[in-house]
Amino acid sequence: MSNDAPRFVCQNCGHVAHKWMGKCPECGAWNSLAERQPETEVKARVPQKRREGAFSPGEDGSARRPQRLSEVEMSGETRLKTGVAELDRVMGGGITRGALSLIAGAPGIGKSTLMTELGKYLPGRKLLYVTGEESVRQVKLRAGRLGVGGEGDDLLLFAETNVEAVADAADEADPDVLIVDSIQTLFRPDLESAPGSVSQVRESAATLRRLTKELECATFLVGHVTKKGAIAGPRVLEHMVDTVLYFEGDRHHAYRILRTVKNRFGAAHEIGVFEMREGGLRPVENPSEIFLAERGYGVSGSTVVCSLEGTRPILVEIQALASDSRYSTPERTATGFAQRRLQMLLAVLEKRAGLSFSDH
Template identity: 45%
Template sequence: MAKSKTVFVCQECGFESLKWMGKCPNCNTWNSFVEEVAVKSDKNVILSGNNEPKCIVNIKSGEHERYNTGIGELNRVLGGGLVKGSLTLISGSPGIGKSTLLLQSADNIAKRYGKVLYVSGEESEEQIKMRSDRLGVNSNNLFVLSETNMDVISLQIEQIKPIFVIIDSIQTVFKAAVSSAPGSVSQVRECANEIMRIGKSKGISFFIVAHVTKQGELAGPRVLEHMVDSVLSFEGERTEEFRILRTIKNRFGTTSEIGVFEMEEEGLLEVSNPSNVFLEETNFKQEGSIVIGIMEGTRPILVEIQALVSETKSVMPRRTVVGIDSARLNLILAVLEKKLKIPFYNCDVYVNVVGGLSIDGTFADLGLALALISSIKNKETKLDKMIVVGEIGLTGEVRPISYCERIVNEAEKMGFINIIIPERNIGKIKASKIGAYGVSSLREAVNKVF
């Protein structure tokens, strides 16, 4: 017979306690414990002959079968398409366009491969129909279900037999056997387990929508991220037209690819050439503005970085950064003060990456440093249509970067005529029309540009 007991579960990290606590000892969150009933079963485990350990030599391997979503940017982020039987978790701020993207991909898959089931726990069938009319979604193989009971959803999946299922969202789905409220740690964990069992046993691909916290992180237990095969993050501002789809985890591809979309009235439109979009309104002869080259997965992207340095009387000057790691900015400022004797201690510093793109890595170091110098000195660059790329070390040297040749080719294709790159990358650049200048130190780069 099943035994039940009362436990208190943290709704942020899933930590369990026998008594209520004001502060979670695991994640240090206040007032996050909710009382739940834990049920333990006394049933004996029955071993099945079909589920036995196998020798790894005898297990067949091969490429996973993938579905073409009909959206090139989404295929790129997923590693080439949606893998059959995979579980993908997608998160993003409210109104960012998650449901729009999934409805468009569901329509494309339904037209190409077979039945698709869209399960919504937040909207009625009529609301989804209104959106589908606006997006031009009209496939006969696309079915819509407004339901939050996981047992009913499982039954409908058994009857319809779809190849692709969308759950929007995991926080609204519940299992009747679990006494806690929908969205709680126990409910999310149990529903995710049920979805994983259906997907892996029947070869059905799942897209699971998840809510985010005020800090932009995935809401719910961390175990949800470990259970799924891929985790996607939809970034951007509701007031801006561009959206960035980024991979956080992917068992079937790289995690460094991004997809760029533009929000229009007829839905999300993929941007196949992000460099052209990010540089559309760039003024190449402007103080504090430098065009840099970065790599996002296998794709070179050119983007404008802007810096504004203004003198302040405040004891603690401001350091405001959008799109770049603040720790990296502080490192660059320290190198500029130490090696070039440029004072920033009495100045407010503002840095922005145009287009809403977030830059990881060290590709932007040299461009950021030159943008800061251009702003504080009120100087424009001497070179016309210039692009800058390079990493800065703590001693002021300019270190080489990877994939430099791809960035040079992208810059030449976009019409740039000058590029500043690390000296050690010059030998790897093939002959091209663009003028490549190699620099080995930060001071040498400043003399070349200004």
């Protein structure tokens, strides 16, 4: 096949096919193959020397050599404490310097709100907020509603989508925290594909990863999700970052859950609960009280169980309703619980407890 022939790239995993298919043979996603014209070959570029760091030579100009573990210097603080217990718990005890974190969630769930409020959680720290979806005036309006900023604040705003310009601005500002909203809007000008494509997301994230390790700043990448709830873009994006966070919840309800599914510097599967109010997000210190607030005492079909989320026990309510069925095969549904696991539990109850569910 000619090298000039168009290719079809999976927007979920990056698999390349020479013809369109309804289902990606690599990840199994449906309707994810999009046509892409062949890109001109781009040679990998080594990051330019910005300062004495992981990518720069030694003081005498010679190349750096491997170091003994005992010789690695640990100067300065390694974590930034926000003072918000819910956020610090999810991040493993605070925001780690030099860590690249990805936070994803549905549109309107509050990702940008949480990132903007970091300016309030980290007073005295310099933050660089790179916005690719809003203007700086729109970000300022949101910050004013959340009570962030003021005279002499250290929250810098930068409206840019060119990842090279973002890297130059971060190198000049030398922030403690870098926020990019969102990674799908960034692009490298030497790549012909459109922003948000697999190659653009992958290369932009690689550039920011090198920058983060070099500057030793904490970087947050805001990501979009697909209709199925998976992070949009190549799967390799989750492997490139140090921490993957999901911001979950219903836009029609006030409570949000910040969940970590990957954390190289702390426990995974930790959760933090927040309440969305007019003035921004407020941490919920006792989620069990909130989850059981509307439960009536002695109500049939309701029970309370203790669920362990990460290292945190949480009391939740489980409700069940069973009624006689006139169909030969009763319909069974579950919300917030795996359907196959429900079938297995019913089978165990029928076998071991002698309960019959064939007509319910």
